Amino acid sequence: MVMDNDIFFNEPSISAEPLRNFLSDCSRKFKEFCILDGALDIKLFDHLDNLKSADELSREIGTDYVILKNICEILLNLGFIKKEGESFKNTELSSLYLKSDSLLYQKEVLKNIKNGFELWRRLTNVLENGPIKVLEEDFFQDNLIHSLASEILCGELQKTVKIIAEFPEFKKAEKLLDLGGGHGLYSIAFTRLNKNLKAYVFDFPNVIKDTEAYIRKFKAERVNVISGNLFKDDIGKGYDIILFSYNPGGKNPNLVPKICSSLKEGGLFITKHAFYHREEGSRDYLLDVEWNLSAFEGVHKGSKIYNFAGDLSYEDYLDLLERYFSIEKIVEGDEFGSYSYLSKFGDTLGSKIIIAKKKP
Ligand SMILES: C[S@@+](CC[C@H](N)C(=O)[O-])C[C@H]1O[C@@H](n2cnc3c(N)ncnc32)[C@H](O)[C@@H]1O
Incomplete structure (x- = not known):
C-alpha cells in the first residue's frame, strides 16, 4: 500500500x-x-x-x-x-x-485497419451490451473485399494460383466456380492462364457489383458473376473446379454435398480455410476478441476467429470430404500465406488448402 x-x-x-x-x-x-x-x-x-x-x-x-x-x-x-x-x-x-496509380496500392488495407480501430473503440460498449450486430453482406462489402484484394496481391494470390495451375485438371478445365469469390481476382487470374476456361464468381448481390468493377479494371474475359446467398440459393451445375476460399461456409458440413453435386465427376473442390484441429484452442486471443466484437445477423459466429456455429474440426471435415472426394493434396499455410500478420481479419493464421477430387 x-x-x-x-x-x-x-x-x-x-x-x-x-x-x-x-x-x-x-x-x-x-x-x-x-x-x-x-x-x-x-x-x-x-x-x-x-x-x-x-x-x-x-x-x-x-x-x-x-x-x-x-x-x-x-x-x-x-x-x-x-x-x-x-x-x-x-x-x-x-x-x-x-x-x-499502382495496381498494388495498399490504401484499402489501411482503411480496413482503421475500420477495425473504430470497432475496437467500442470494446467497452460490447463488454456492457454485447456484440455489435452487422449484416454479413455489409461486413464484406464495405471495404473488406477491397482490402483482401490488395493484401493477396502481395503474394498469396500468385502462390495460390501457381499451386492450383499445376493440376492437370486445371489445364483441362472449362468451367470454374469461385464460390464467395468477392473481388474475383482468382477467377481473373485463372482465366488468363487457361484460355478455354469460363469462371463464375458467386457472391452476395451488393458485393457482385464490386466484383464487376474488378472484372472491368482488369479487362477480364470469360469471368461472369452470379449473385445469391450460397447457403440458400442454387450455385449452378457442371463445374470442373470449385474454389472456396476464406468463406463463412468453409467448415460447414451442409455445404459439402451441395458443392459435390455441382461438380462434374472427377472435378476438383479446392477449399482454402483456417481449419481448427479437434480440441484446438485459440490461435490468437486478440483476433478472437475482434471476431466477437461484432455478430452477423444470419450465420452465428463461434468463439475463435473464422469459426462459426456448427463448423466441423479439421479432422471431421476431412472425414466428411472423404465420403464424396479423394484428397489429392493438402497445402500448409506457410506455402501460400504471408509471413507478416496484420493482426486483423484476413490473416491466414495457419490456413490450409485442401484439393479434393470428386469420386465417381
Ligand atoms: C473473406 S471474403 C473471401 C473472398 C475471396 N474468396 C478470397 O479468398 O479472397 C468472403 C467472401 O464470401 C462472401 N460470402 C460470405 N457469405 C456468403 C454467402 N452466404 N453467400 C454468398 N457469398 C458469401 C463475402 O461476401 C465475401 O466476398
Missing part, C-alpha cells in the same frame, strides 16, 4: 517501466500509422517520383510546410522515403505499394 506522503519522496518500489514501454509502443505506432494514412490521403507518394524539397512539395500539394517537412522526416525514419541533400524521393517499396 502506497502511503500518501511516500509518493512524493520515495520512488515506487515497483518500476513503471514495463507499463510505460508498452504505452510508448502504442502511442508511437498509432501516430506513425496516422502519418502514413495522412500521407496517402494527400497522395504524397504520387508527388515523389523525383527528388523534391519539402518546400516544393508543400506548394505542389497545397499544404502547410512545417507539418509536411516533419512528416517527411518521419516517413524517412520509417524507410518509406529517401533523402538526398534537402530533398525527398520515394523508395522502391513506396513506388510499388503507396502510389495511387
Whole structure:
C-alpha cells in the first residue's frame, strides 16, 4: 500500500517501466500509422517520383510546410522515403505499394485497419451490451473485399494460383466456380492462364457489383458473376473446379454435398480455410476478441476467429470430404500465406488448402 506522503519522496518500489514501454509502443505506432494514412490521403507518394524539397512539395500539394517537412522526416525514419541533400524521393517499396496509380496500392488495407480501430473503440460498449450486430453482406462489402484484394496481391494470390495451375485438371478445365469469390481476382487470374476456361464468381448481390468493377479494371474475359446467398440459393451445375476460399461456409458440413453435386465427376473442390484441429484452442486471443466484437445477423459466429456455429474440426471435415472426394493434396499455410500478420481479419493464421477430387 502506497502511503500518501511516500509518493512524493520515495520512488515506487515497483518500476513503471514495463507499463510505460508498452504505452510508448502504442502511442508511437498509432501516430506513425496516422502519418502514413495522412500521407496517402494527400497522395504524397504520387508527388515523389523525383527528388523534391519539402518546400516544393508543400506548394505542389497545397499544404502547410512545417507539418509536411516533419512528416517527411518521419516517413524517412520509417524507410518509406529517401533523402538526398534537402530533398525527398520515394523508395522502391513506396513506388510499388503507396502510389495511387499502382495496381498494388495498399490504401484499402489501411482503411480496413482503421475500420477495425473504430470497432475496437467500442470494446467497452460490447463488454456492457454485447456484440455489435452487422449484416454479413455489409461486413464484406464495405471495404473488406477491397482490402483482401490488395493484401493477396502481395503474394498469396500468385502462390495460390501457381499451386492450383499445376493440376492437370486445371489445364483441362472449362468451367470454374469461385464460390464467395468477392473481388474475383482468382477467377481473373485463372482465366488468363487457361484460355478455354469460363469462371463464375458467386457472391452476395451488393458485393457482385464490386466484383464487376474488378472484372472491368482488369479487362477480364470469360469471368461472369452470379449473385445469391450460397447457403440458400442454387450455385449452378457442371463445374470442373470449385474454389472456396476464406468463406463463412468453409467448415460447414451442409455445404459439402451441395458443392459435390455441382461438380462434374472427377472435378476438383479446392477449399482454402483456417481449419481448427479437434480440441484446438485459440490461435490468437486478440483476433478472437475482434471476431466477437461484432455478430452477423444470419450465420452465428463461434468463439475463435473464422469459426462459426456448427463448423466441423479439421479432422471431421476431412472425414466428411472423404465420403464424396479423394484428397489429392493438402497445402500448409506457410506455402501460400504471408509471413507478416496484420493482426486483423484476413490473416491466414495457419490456413490450409485442401484439393479434393470428386469420386465417381
Ligand atoms: C473473406 S471474403 C473471401 C473472398 C475471396 N474468396 C478470397 O479468398 O479472397 C468472403 C467472401 O464470401 C462472401 N460470402 C460470405 N457469405 C456468403 C454467402 N452466404 N453467400 C454468398 N457469398 C458469401 C463475402 O461476401 C465475401 O466476398
